Amino acid sequence: MIDPLGVIVLVGALVVAGNWLAPWVRIPASLLHLLLGLLSGFVPAVREIHLPSQVVLILFLPVLLFWEALTTPLRELRRDMRVILLLSTLLVVVTAFGIAGTGAALGWSWMAALVLGAALAPTDATAVGGLSRSLPHRNAIQLRAESLVNDGTALVLFTITVGIATSGTAFSGWQVAGLVVLAYLGGGAIGVAAGLLGTLLLRRIHDAVTSNTAVVLIPFAAFLGAELAHASGVIAVVVAGLMISQTGPRAGSAQSRQQMNSFWTIMTKGLDGALFVLIGIEAQSAVRAVPVADVPALLLFCVLAWLALLLIRFAFQVLTAWMLRLVDRRPSQRTRRMPHRARVVSTIAGFRGAVSLAVALAVPAGFPGRDEIVFVATGVVLLTLIVQGMLLPLAIRWGRFEPDTAMTEELSAAQRTTTIAALQSVPVLAARVGAPPSVRDRIAAEYRERLRRIDRASDGSDPAVWAADGDYAALGLAVLEHKREVLIGMRDRKAISDTTLRVLQTRIDRDVLRLGPPRPVE
Template structure:
């Protein structure tokens, strides 16, 4: 494609992403599915097609997506659920890769074990974007969200390491031995962790520069690229370096970044994430014509068998793995960090040990294995002379389509049927308890300041601030009293709360309209209008959405 055609494709892609986002808001259909279907339609239109550059995907699209996902994840919650996260992101990926490789090498002539393992590594890591989007909208419990996030953050590093070794073996550059493979995996993983920690601490060291919102944005945007390229440059896991850096920086951000920097950086990353995720799912569909064109040399029976084996392992192994790993003997399970449902409830949240998944949780998690662009980028990163590359690419594409469309469309109904819902009452109660604690800390600080006898602080100003804080504290206590009377997981409708939100929004709208009248009448210049409007924007930003939790 020419530069002009590429530009037109990019503009068209943004238009489709925006349109699909609007349709998703109106219909509730998963955006990932709609964008993939739109890409398939584009693939069969006349003219040149847009082809995936796997190195471009792995270098410039995957790191930002993983980094932003890591920033939004909880290091504490992932650590609490580390046994299950490691089981899914490392052990299950390894098992999937080797079973796919073994199955293809046994039933499909000409496919070696190494080539099959390369395909298995490509199809093994789920892409959690679609599952998380649907799961959050369906109200999936926080623990399942954490598990899906943790698995999606760490499984790519496992898969790409296996893929690298399998590719070298398949083209004869390296001999496969368990010691060699395991040693390389450990070295790449450990190196990736070290690089990620180093980058995170470097960013922490730059906190003086990050006080300025523009500097904070610039540093945040280059961090995933820097972590990835640095790690890849010394031949360790770039993906793991990005994830580790993101988790640590996300954990540190409330302490080391200013409020203005956090607000602006979060807004920038939301936009980047929105556009990159949309482009990723479009690109998946766009590749369909190319994948089909590479199948001409294979018999239909060979294609059907290869796809059936690959899909069978991917779809059946995950639920089987989840149920078997949760049925470990109690003594072994306890040593691995598990506990009963009721154990550890009196411990602080960050100190509680991991408990076993229930049956409904295992079913939901087994259906959250949608594959995405990592799978296609991985399989297309294989050399052009890689044996049976066309067949392997079609198998990978089939897995992506079946999981993305099939599981993506049915995940929300499944979650509703299982009755898995986050306890909104508990979440609201926790937030208001934390708000109350924060206000009490502020009141205590005011007492300390008054006790220090600052001459330049007026008593009237202090008393006004104290009254404002006390009003907030009373409001939070009132909400807690109401929540204590609720015995259902769903928040009851509160006409008074909704009315208060409506009034606060109406007041802000009236202020904004008056400022515009001043500007239009020539009494207020645009520079000052923007300053005053920004004050109102921040006030409006903290208002909860209508109908949402307290």
């Protein structure tokens, strides 16, 4: 049996290994983490590590969903709201019952098959990492928004099904409808309350560390409040995240926002990798519990369930598009239409990931068919990540999407508009703060230079020094690297302390980031 510290070191090492190997082998990091977890499960001591089902719901899910909601553009979400709601609610129910029907045809009980359907119904847009970035911006945002909401629908369906199966109590249609309404409306109301309280806190807290500590508490508080009210914690977290995404830019300081982006990026990537590793280890144990004689039939079910997911998703998109065209013939609706090729790409991009496996593992011990549910869920997730992950780049090229320059053009236009506005405000603001003419002229000259860099940028989207003047940036980076080496040498000779090194190196790093290539837009 591995002690808790050993578990932390093992999982952390596998997460680092997966992140390091992913670019080399050109496999999504999440798939590598899952495979590493499965492989490590062959070690008997590692196989004894078990992931409590509640840990996923109260530790991993709030953090991952909150950051995903925080970085999802609300404007695009509103534009395609009807499609997103249909995909994240009705499609989840249709998919769950489609998988249940497939299982029943193969001899499964309806309850076990429906629990499996609820686990496999939600998509996971983050499961493939950089592959989804190849999609046009609108398609990628639809997938992300769909995966935010459909987790809540799947968890409600899972809770109802498991409750009926374990208690033997039958729910009427009105009772089920009431539970769904409570889950969505109650979760949404609690999410709004958490977002408002979080905004009030952030506006009154000026210390960067304290402000970001408060941000970390928001998703857990929203999830806890919703659970106490028997509403959907997932919906509460998503709504709170969307609210903070709108109010956050006006709250806090530049330092707190920089800290938040860095902290949450590291935390969410680490937790996502750890979740896949732990689920791989847990799935290894569950798969071993399945009798060998049942394996061929379960493998067949894995393939059939995977094919059913693809067929249901494609057919649902075609039918809903046809129905929307019948009821809405406005000219604006025609501009939102997508060709069938785009729907094929969306079907292939509908990966299953950590949430599906976590829901399968959350099935109570002793539930009839639990081991088989985990086995099939693991097999389907592996098929979506491996097969669909290999097909997606080919499908994107086959889809013949028009070059998507909307985001880069918007970035460039926004940079130009804000820079011109800032330049025009310099005289007024200089008089307000009492700056001397020499300082006023220097600031104005800097903004005029920034405006020239925007106009000279090679692709019209990147106004950074790196794109506008590569030679200047390269020399500047070389000088800063030499400066850093001299600084470290002074520390090694005991001429300065480690504290002085840390402070000055932070300033050098800021200059390096200003000159270097910008981070990709997600």
